[in-house]
Amino acid sequence: MGRLTFWFEFASTYSYPAAMRIDELGAAADVEIVWRPFLLGPIFKAQGWPDSPFNLYPAKGEYMWRDLARICDAQLLSFQRPDPFPQNSLLAARIATYGMEQGWGRAFSKAVYKAQFGAGKCIDDEGLLKGLVSDAGADPSEALQDAASQEVKDVLRQSTNEAQTLGIFGAPSFVTESGELFWGNDRLEQALRWAKGR
Amino acid sequence: MGRLTFWFEFASTYSYPAAMRIDELGAAADVEIVWRPFLLGPIFKAQGWPDSPFNLYPAKGEYMWRDLARICDAQLLSFQRPDPFPQNSLLAARIATYGMEQGWGRAFSKAVYKAQFGAGKCIDDEGLLKGLVSDAGADPSEALQDAASQEVKDVLRQSTNEAQTLGIFGAPSFVTESGELFWGNDRLEQALRWAKGR
Numbered sequence: 001m002g003r004l005t006f007w008f009e010f011a012s013t014y015s016y017p018a019a020m021r022i023d024e025l026g027a028a029a030d031v032e033i034v035w036r037p038f039l040l041g042p043i044f045k046a047q048g049w050p051d052s053p054f055n056l057y058p059a060k061g062e063y064m065w066r067d068l069a070r071i072c073d074a075q076l077l078s079f080q081r082p083d084p085f086p087q088n089s090l091l092a093a094r095i096a097t098y099g100m101e102q103g104w105g106r107a108f109s110k111a112v113y114k115a116q117f118g119a120g121k122c123i124d125d126e127g128l129l130k131g132l133v134s135d136a137g138a139d140p141s142e143a144l145q146d147a148a149s150q151e152v153k154d155v156l157r158q159s160t161n162e163a164q165t166l167g168i169f170g171a172p173s174f175v176t177e178s179g180e181l182f183w184g185n186d187r188l189e190q191a192l193r194w195a196k197g198r
Numbered sequence: 199m200g201r202l203t204f205w206f207e208f209a210s211t212y213s214y215p216a217a218m219r220i221d222e223l224g225a226a227a228d229v230e231i232v233w234r235p236f237l238l239g240p241i242f243k244a245q246g247w248p249d250s251p252f253n254l255y256p257a258k259g260e261y262m263w264r265d266l267a268r269i270c271d272a273q274l275l276s277f278q279r280p281d282p283f284p285q286n287s288l289l290a291a292r293i294a295t296y297g298m299e300q301g302w303g304r305a306f307s308k309a310v311y312k313a314q315f316g317a318g319k320c321i322d323d324e325g326l327l328k329g330l331v332s333d334a335g336a337d338p339s340e341a342l343q344d345a346a347s348q349e350v351k352d353v354l355r356q357s358t359n360e361a362q363t364l365g366i367f368g369a370p371s372f373v374t375e376s377g378e379l380f381w382g383n384d385r386l387e388q389a390l391r392w393a394k395g396r
Contacts, residue, residue: 169257
């Protein structure tokens with residue numbers, strides 16, 4: 001059985017359709033999927049981007065929203081453009097980091113994507129996130145307290161550093177055990193083929 | 199029968215695998231393919247990029263070359279990274295613009311991509327281009343003379359303006375008759391489905 005690491009950032013648009021299908025595709029392909037939240041902000045800043053490239057380059061941004069709407073339509077996913085974009089994903093990423101250790105991280109992460117890009121909600125809203133933690137089967141107050149611990153902050157920071165070391169510059173990214181990097185929702189099937197040795 | 203316009207720039211890496219398969223895919227899908235050469239340089243400059251984004255952002259560039267090698271391998275296309283990159287594509291684009299009017303533009307354009315990304319050759323070499331024109335069945339001296347005419351220069355400049363007006367910011371791009379824009383070799387199948395009304 002192969003293994004594929006799914007590197008995702010909550011503010012990343014194309015991570016939404018990837019997150020909503022990766023577990024099923026992985027199961028069908030007999031490939032174990034490892035979910036790793038990280039932050040794109042520091043990586044974008046290192047490339048000289050103070051904002052999302054979709055905001056910095058309007059033609060590219062306009063295209064992305066249309067492309068994403070088409071993809072969601074084909075995948076039967078609801079789609080609503082969140083405002084503002086990109087969202088502040090720090091708190092959600094910390095909760096997901098903690099949740100991955102606790103076993104409810106995937107359900108929570110999918111719910112965050114659905115709230116943000118399926119319903120246009122703001123994912124820096126503590127009340128919203130508490131509700132999603134609760135829906136994922138965990139205690140919201142405890143989760144938010146633990147997510148704010150120095151340990152969880154450090155794990156997330158290390159994940160972001162590790163992503164950068166792996167050559168990751170965008171999300172979603174997929175990395176095989178041999179270090180082969182794939183970028184973009186549209187590379188998911190190819191990444192799965194590589195993960196199982198093609 | 200639907201119609202899809204294929205906007206390509208010779209210096210664009212991902213236009214190579216698209217150019218090598220679009221005519222067969224179009225024929226299979228009963229979609230007429232219209233080839234339109236244009237120049238990305240002026241569009242990149244308008245976005246504030248003095249160079250290819252693959253050079254400006256090294257992590258992205260390194261990934262692109264690996265990704266392209268994988269795609270060429272899967273498509274059974276030979277691949278060799280040209281040096282320098284990006285190539286000066288102006289003369290080739292003028293010849294292709296003229297060749298499209300004359301009926302040998304597609305064969306010539308595919309040969310340019312093959313020489314550049316399949317064999318690593320420099321496509322600003324007049325001798326090379328003359329050979330490719332000749333292989334495509336036209337008279338090389340006449341073609342190069344006509345390609346240098348003010349009329350051809352103007353047509354290419356207008357094409358680049360038209361591309362920008364359509365919202366094009368990269369290559370390859372595909373545009374349906376209703377103005378639906380698709381960017382990237384990996385969107386070709388989807389673009390063909392839209393061109394035939396899905």
